[in-house]
Amino acid sequence: MNTKEKDSKYIMGTYGRLDLELDHGCGSTLFDADGKKYIDFGSGIAVNTFGACDPEWVKAVSDQLAKLQHASNYYYTKPCADLAEMLCEKTGMSKVFFSNSGAEANECAIKGARKYGTDKNPDKNIIITLKNSFHGRTVTTLSATGQDVFHTSFTPFTEGFVYVEANDCDALKGAMSEKVCGIMFEIIQGEGGVLPLTAEFIKTAEEMAAKYDALLVVDEVQTGNGRTGTLYAYEQFGLKPDIVSTAKGLAGGLPLGATMFSEKVENILTPGTHGSTFGGNPIAAAGALSILSRIDEALLDTVRKNSEYMIEKIMKIDGVTAISGMGFMLGIETEKDAKEILKKCLKDGLLVLTAKDKVRLLPPLNITREEIDCGLEILKNAIETL
């Protein structure tokens, strides 16, 4: 049996896989099992922050791997403590809880907000989330996800979520009460179609949170770690969140989630209220230290400039009607079918993603101009010839 046949026979059929078996890569260039070359505009869904097998990252991870792979949270490990310090120093947040994925980082954020509310009043447990959002695949994060399509088959779901239309300030105001303990949102809805929130809506959320003593919870699982041209996307709105969750790109390709808490809620989760066997794993933490220490102003400036360069070139493609997003998180609206564009690009040696009816681009932050040009040429040809 080849890989594809084995996969179909033995792996639970939850994924609609594309006909591609990836084998290895170097930076933003990947190779399949037959040696065919692909430019990577997807980073494994915003995970491979510095592309495939970045040498500095490989060394950091390998060095830790050869020292100690896991310790359990009964003990201290240096990479985990160093990473928490780096996250707090770079963001101004006060405490971090480490887990292994975006959904887990959000579970912790939700528990934090609920703990904050119910410590004051057992009825203060409502979390407002946005319609069309995406927060993960566990039963509670599916419940937090404001899309009806996700609310089937697994009933009963976790109660206590109220969904508000994104960017509808009046709807948000109308949903507020003393029972609300948190307002949770993505700055740019990723899976929902690369839809940014407006500055006005974000400001209203901040005001409502202050007025009703609710926490501002920002899901930066996809937008975080340099993706949008700043370390975290909320920085671009002058926002001071109480809780920030992140995962995807944090460790550059290893499973790691982080939930960051501001000073106001730095002691909200007390001994015994939360935990994770693998959370803060030293290998993942060593990988994250290598990534995070290099997401500096110079790199972010390059991301912003390359983003502008890409947007300008993409807008000139015949059939492109609009572009949304920030930095290296871009959604392209075209007159063609996004899935067909993805398939044509794949055939021609370019990996792109889709989000709803848009083509979604999430290239590695250190992609070269040459790789960008090569990828855009394939994208242009796909859109114009379909």
Ligand SMILES: *Cc1c(COP(=O)(O)O)cnc(C)c1O
């Ligand atoms: C991907 C994603 C998640 C879920 O992350 P997993 O690591 O798949 O659990 C949650 N929130 C957002 C915004 C995401 O993009």
